[in-house]
Amino acid sequence: MSDRRQTLIDLLTTACAWGAGVVFLYASIDKIQHPAAFAQAIANYRMVPAVLLHPFAWYLPVVEAAVGLALIVGWQRRGAALLAVLMTAMFIAAITTALVRGLDISCGCFDTSEGGKVGLDLLLRDIVLLVAAAVPLVMRRDRWSLNAWLGRGQ
Amino acid sequence: MRRHHWYHALRQAGSLLLLAAAASLVLWAVRSDRLPLLADPDAYALDLPVPMISQAEARRFYEAGSHLFIDTRRADAAGGIPGALVVREGSFADDLAAVMDFVYPEDSLILYGDATPLPVAAVAIRFLERGYRNIWILQGGLTAWGLGGGPLREGSSGDE
Numbered sequence: 001m002s003d004r005r006q007t008l009i010d011l012l013t014t015a016c017a018w019g020a021g022v023v024f025l026y027a028s029i030d031k032i033q034h035p036a037a038f039a040q041a042i043a044n045y046r047m048v049p050a051v052l053l054h055p056f057a058w059y060l061p062v063v064e065a066a067v068g069l070a071l072i073v074g075w076q077r078r079g080a081a082l083l084a085v086l087m088t089a090m091f092i093a094a095i096t097t098a099l100v101r102g103l104d105i106s107c108g109c110f111d112t113s114e115g116g117k118v119g120l121d122l123l124l125r126d127i128v129l130l131v132a133a134a135v136p137l138v139m140r141r142d143r144w145s146l147n148a149w150l151g152r153g154q
Numbered sequence: 155m156r157r158h159h160w161y162h163a164l165r166q167a168g169s170l171l172l173l174a175a176a177a178s179l180v181l182w183a184v185r186s187d188r189l190p191l192l193a194d195p196d197a198y199a200l201d202l203p204v205p206m207i208s209q210a211e212a213r214r215f216y217e218a219g220s221h222l223f224i225d226t227r228r229a230d231a232a233g234g235i236p237g238a239l240v241v242r243e244g245s246f247a248d249d250l251a252a253v254m255d256f257v258y259p260e261d262s263l264i265l266y267g268d269a270t271p272l273p274v275a276a277v278a279i280r281f282l283e284r285g286y287r288n289i290w291i292l293q294g295g296l297t298a299w300g301l302g303g304g305p306l307r308e309g310s311s312g313d314e
Contacts, residue, residue, distance in 0.1 A: 032181070035189050046272040053193040058182060063174040070170060078159075079166020101279055140159060 010143040016135035017071045017145075020084050023129055025068030030111040031061035041108025045094050046101075063087070074145020077136055084133035092126045099123070202271060204278045207290035209302050212264050216304070221262040226277040227296070235266065235299060236307045243276045250284070259285045266292035266299065 031038040039057035042048050048056055063083065070080035091109070098105060098118045107118045142148055182188045207215075215221040216235070223238035225231075234240075239256060241249040250257070257263070263286060267274040271291045278289050292299065300306050 039189060039193065043272070046275055048272075050193050050270040050272065054189040054191060058189060059174065059178045062178045062181065063171065066170050066174040066177065076166035076170055078163040079168070079170050082163045082167045083170060101276065102283075103279075137163060 006141070009139065010141060013136050013139045013142065014074075014144045016132040017074065017077055017081065020081070020129060020133040020136075021068045021071030023068070024064045024071065024084060024087075027110050028061040028064035028068060031057075031108075032065065035061075038108060041106060044103070044105040044108075045098055046103070047094060047097065060087075071133075071136065074142060074147055074149075077142055077145050077147065081133050081135075081137035085130060085137055088126055088130040088133055092123065092130065095123050095126065202275050202278070202291060203282055204265075204275075204289040204291060206271060206293045207264060208293055209298050209304070212290075212292050212299075213302070213304055215262070215264065221264050221290075222257060223292075224257075224263050224265045224277070225296075226265050226267050226274050231268070233300070233306050233308060234296065236305050238266075241277060241281075243273070243280065246277065246280045257286075259287070261286070262288040262290075264290050264292055267295045269295040269297040271295070 035054075035057050038061065039053045042057055043050070043053055064087070067080045067083045067087070070076050071084065095107065095118055099120070103118065105118055107122050109122065136142065212221075216223065223235045225234050225238040225240045226242055227234075228242060228244075229240075239253045241253065241257075263281065265274045265278055265281075271293070274291045274295070278291060281289055294301075296306075
């Protein structure tokens with residue numbers, strides 16, 4: 001593979017990791033600030049048993065923040081990308097079932113207020129996020145990352 | 155090589171999850187607005203598609219025989235309210251067809267589950283889609299019904 005092509009692939013990998021990382025980090029902030037409102041947003045999907053609402057509302061945003069930071073700085077990036085893919089797949093499943101069941105609810109994606117209703121546009125956005133998160137997961141090279149600079153990323 | 159790549163990703167994901175768990179515990183310990191570990195299902199003003207009905211009111215309707223009680227729990231769930239009809243989300247069309255002669259859209263239905271209203275709401279939505287309008291969800295479900303001294307029958311919900 002030519003150097004130029006490899007550089008383009010490295011650029012694409014880093015851009016996708018940064019993009020997905022920023023989205024995850026940004027999405028976590030309001031949820032960490034307002035855990036009760038986020039628990040309500042989860043409850044509205046009617047998928048999580050009541051007994052798990054609070055642990056889920058407390059833990060998920062912190063995982064999102066950790067994944068976002070790891071994707072941006074390039075520390076444990078493949079693992080972060082794997083978690084990002086799994087979480088986004090979970091979000092897509094939740095949104096799809098909400099749409100199928102005709103639930104008119106706010107998504108609870110970026111802020112826990114009433115805004116951001118569940119809809120097809122949200123589903124498409126999450127599919128784009130899924131693809132972006134998958135790129136750093138499947139790429140073997142991780143050139144511009146903290147792990148690479150520390151000599152453990154290749 | 156490929157196996158090593160995925161093993162590496164899994165190991166990193168595990169370490170991130172552990173790190174996040176530790177951070178969550180620290181956050182939970184230091185924040186004054188932390189949530190209790192277990193949620194009270196009734197503490198959330200759930201965006202339910204139908205209203206809830208209190209145990210006392212439901213009991214009055216039960217004794218008057220004015221409302222139909224619908225058991226939405228899974229087929230092998232133990233016990234139930236005597237006389238309740240079984241209609242579950244997973245087999246809604248078949249279950250409704252089986253009780254169609256007894257349940258009309260103008261009837262008043264009280265739906266119940268184990269305790270939480272969340273799974274019951276899914277069945278309520280299916281009834282709404284079929285044109286039923288007089289639907290309530292039993293607050294506290296069968297658990298509260300039994301604790302409150304409501305009549306119970308033995309056997310599985312599918313025996314009715």
